[in-house]
Amino acid sequence: MTTRERPTLEAVARRAGVSRATVSRVVNGSTTVAATIREAVNHAVEELGYVPNQAARSLVTQRTDSIALILPETANRVFSDDLFFPAIIRGVGMELEAADKQLVLMMTGSEAGHHRVERYAVAGHVDGVMFASIHGADPLPGALARRGIPVICSGRPMNAEPPVPYVDVDHAGGVAAAVRHLIGTGRQRIATIAGPQDMVAGVERLAGYTDTLRSAGLPELVVAGDFTRESGITGMRTLLAQDPALDAVFVASDLMAHGALLALREAGRRVPADVAVIGFDDFEISRYSDPPLTTVRQPIGEMGRTLARQMLRLISGEPDVPESIVLPTELIVRDSA
Amino acid sequence: MTTRERPTLEAVARRAGVSRATVSRVVNGSTTVAATIREAVNHAVEELGYVPNQAARSLVTQRTDSIALILPETANRVFSDDLFFPAIIRGVGMELEAADKQLVLMMTGSEAGHHRVERYAVAGHVDGVMFASIHGADPLPGALARRGIPVICSGRPMNAEPPVPYVDVDHAGGVAAAVRHLIGTGRQRIATIAGPQDMVAGVERLAGYTDTLRSAGLPELVVAGDFTRESGITGMRTLLAQDPALDAVFVASDLMAHGALLALREAGRRVPADVAVIGFDDFEISRYSDPPLTTVRQPIGEMGRTLARQMLRLISGEPDVPESIVLPTELIVRDSA
DNA sequence: CCGCTGAACTTAACCGGTTCACTATACCTA
DNA sequence: TAGGTATAGTGAACCGGTTAAGTTCAGCGG
Known part of the structure; x- marks a missing residue:
């Protein structure tokens, strides 16, 4: 095991002969850093192969830059034969990738899956939770929303306590x-x-x-x-x-x-x-x-993308996020009718 | 936005009339806590709806309890029509769920996907990285392994600098x-x-x-x-x-x-x-x-499960992890031959 | 020439847990 | 009863970043 010691901000700071704070500002692209210093810091970062520790960053920023997509337990069955979820995943993935967010996939398996997801989200592991296809009156979206976690559903939830925004097709x-x-x-x-x-x-x-x-x-x-x-x-x-x-x-x-x-x-x-x-x-x-x-x-991929876009808006605190979006469907006439 | 303040260890400790350290030990199931105190702490946890902050915990434990599964860029094409990746995802998901680990799905899209994945893993966002189906001589598995990150591939990598363990079928x-x-x-x-x-x-x-x-x-x-x-x-x-x-x-x-x-x-x-x-x-x-x-x-689901199991072993630091596993295939005779 | 302004950087206080070293209490033995 | 030893709990250092507040110094107007 090549457990290479990962360099810290401190190490980079020493190397570049500046303070941790300055390195932090350079790394995060702040404007108030002199060009020469920025150069030196970047050089040190490069030399040491520095990558910021995500946990430390999240701890203070309260953001993780990753977003969960929940597949209901039925996904297990459906996964074996259906292309709905893969298409959703793909759409969501593309949109999140463009926004430099990470997709965290969760399956609410048979057991205490619901509870696990709730804990996970509340633990601050993700910035928001998207649901791919809601089954019946799933209480989870409402529960998370009540906890103050940004939530969005693909498919109108049948009844959510605090109504959660959704994306669906006509x-x-x-x-x-x-x-x-x-x-x-x-x-x-x-x-x-x-x-x-x-x-x-x-x-x-x-x-x-x-x-x-x-x-x-x-x-x-x-x-x-x-x-x-x-x-x-x-x-x-x-x-x-x-x-x-x-x-x-x-x-x-x-x-x-x-x-x-x-x-x-x-x-x-x-x-x-x-x-x-x-x-x-x-x-x-x-x-x-x-x-x-x-x-x-039904434009499944587009649904996934829209789902992700809406989530990104919610997270960024945009004010006028429409609470629901319904995408059009289209009759494709082939030979069977 | 119901941004409910999340209670911290500190809050629970005050509520239960003990110190942070004690609460921490109770939460993590330590043995050296008196039953009465444990009771009191659990009660306080319940009352306040306390959930440990994952970032804070990761920061000190150096673990995140989540594991990445990388889908190569071709997954985009394949996803639209193929059931290989969904089946892998499902198998991996089930096994990780049983181990209470989280699955983080990443797609190495066209652009700087590779670099993103590397940064992500090195940033300590995940404890290990699994590759679903390697394309050609992908340098990423080797690169991560060199960084000291547990890596495992589904499908024998064609040539990895430090040979990485893999799971494949016959x-x-x-x-x-x-x-x-x-x-x-x-x-x-x-x-x-x-x-x-x-x-x-x-x-x-x-x-x-x-x-x-x-x-x-x-x-x-x-x-x-x-x-x-x-x-x-x-x-x-x-x-x-x-x-x-x-x-x-x-x-x-x-x-x-x-x-x-x-x-x-x-x-x-x-x-x-x-x-x-x-x-x-x-x-x-x-x-x-x-x-x-x-x-x-080919037992795709089983492959996913095995992939996950191997990863869990690697992470737990088990000594005798077999470096490769080849699962059997079976001829299913129907009508076309 | 002096004090003021603002740019550029440093210092240090956090974020919220875990854990090591230490203390206090209860139990047991000689 | 004193001393030793578990046992249970506390205090504080630390993980690795971010950022508000503070410091230094050059430039500038009065």
């Missing part, structure tokens, strides 16, 4: 466009495979479906899924059993839609001739499914 | 099993779509293919890909152009294999009747491809 609008597209192409018996109803995304996509069909005076047929491919397969089978004559289905996630396509093929239905299918997400895989999937694109 | 062995399976089922003209040759995974999988074919006295046909689905499509087209009579192909990643299946269908070839296909990874999607993909399973 679920209902996207779904409405999708269902109207189905109606516009002559479909009459439009079913849906809904997402989990303890998540706002699940609730709102279902609401978009219900509202649009209702105002068109068409019958509704709903089965519940959990966003996984497997639940898409079983959901589609159930729907076909309940209404063998259905001619379209809106599926609340691309993964479930992929499952639905498999179930439809298994049942001998042609897509889109017999049954039209529209998904939601626009994952890469949907471009390559058979047939290529018509779907509602 | 690429060559898995590929050999796959190719032998093809040979054993009577295939004679076995091509391959290789991975990028600046990654050990790409190199070793190709070596496994070459060695096995050579010792069987069969002809080789190689085309290069970059692990993406798109490169699988174009790779397969190229192979078919070069040898229309080929009867099998080993594809160095599942995503590329998926692309290959699409290209084969496009060319009117039946799988496996005309051409047998074997992939590498065993992503979830391969169970649902058409036909379901025979592939070499």
Whole structure:
């Protein structure tokens, strides 16, 4: 173990023949330092390979320049097959990197995960906490906000004690466009495979479906899924059993839609001739499914970026941070509908 | 902003009528504290909602209890479509969570990413650094190791100045099993779509293919890909152009294999009747491809867990940490070969 | 020529914990 | 009962930075 002694401010100061304070000011880019001295200090820093100790700095500045992103326990399941979280992470990561902040990823595992996250944040290890996809009425965002920690959610929290700012996409609008597209192409018996109803995304996509069909005076047929491919397969089978004559289905996630396509093929239905299918997400895989999937694109990466930008604003104490942002969705028409 | 004042050790000490030192010992679970006092202190901690300041603690303990996982710049591309990194992250996350360590995710973006990571680690923000998938002769692991920072790589680094410990899978062995399976089922003209040759995974999988074919006295046909689905499509087209009579192909990643299946269908070839296909990874999607993909399973999650476990050992200063671990791969036979 | 102003730097007080050296109290033995 | 020894708790130094307050000194107007 090459435990090289890390040089301290003190060492640099001695080397450069000045005081700690001066070195500190040079390192932090202060203006009130004579050019010659600044030169000497920088030289000493270079020679010794000095890097400021983050803990010491944080202790006095009360900032850590790192920000947490919380993935709910379901992320474990979802991670194995879903591209939502990776895309969020990527978007957040890019934005934070540009701002020279560090991303700290936390998963609220089964156990005392919630408590751990709270302790961690309260311990001042991060300057703020972002939530990627809230499950039901998670009390954590509210709890942290109450502690005075900047918090922002991706996906509207179902009910937060002190309302926390969030970034979300226009679920209902996207779904409405999708269902109207189905109606516009002559479909009459439009079913849906809904997402989990303890998540706002699940609730709102279902609401978009219900509202649009209702105002068109068409019958509704709903089965519940959990966003996984497997639940898409079983959901589609159930729907076909309940209404063998259905001619379209809106599926609340691309993964479930992929499952639905498999179930439809298994049942001998042609897509889109017999049954039209529209998904939601626009994952890469949907471009390559058979047939290529018509779907509602939600800008996940942009969501991540926005999430991070909002957080940066909150942290910098900007006054007029909008308390919520809703990004648009877009219907991507391919071959399945 | 509810910037609630966070209570300090001092506050708790006053409340409990003892000294800071005593509170510190109670909080850290020392044995030499009388039960009654411990009780009183815990009560005060509870009442005030005290959580130790991490920066202050780190400053003196020289530990942060968090560990970095570095995703190379390619992760950006890969993230959009690949499940390798998510699976690694998940495995690492679970193991670290169990050890009560925090996972800090860093992406070495295009720009000065490398330098940033180095600064970050040297600044003592993390106790160790794990690399998820090394690209070529990345100098960073070696540089950090030289600084005395615990480092471990997933995937054998191609050449690290001070050799750094790593965790990898038995690429060559898995590929050999796959190719032998093809040979054993009577295939004679076995091509391959290789991975990028600046990654050990790409190199070793190709070596496994070459060695096995050579010792069987069969002809080789190689085309290069970059692990993406798109490169699988174009790779397969190229192979078919070069040898229309080929009867099998080993594809160095599942995503590329998926692309290959699409290209084969496009060319009117039946799988496996005309051409047998074997992939590498065993992503979830391969169970649902058409036909379901025979592939070499690499235990990605286990790799992440092992990576984390090794790191924890390094950090704890355990003496006999094996400098490298190679996990087994396994041929999963489905319908495509 | 003197006092004033401001620039440039130093001194020293913190930030909030941990831990070593030390003291005080209780217990035990001779 | 005195002296020795655990045992429990206190005081203070220290970790490595930042920054407010203080010092020094050159320049300048009156």
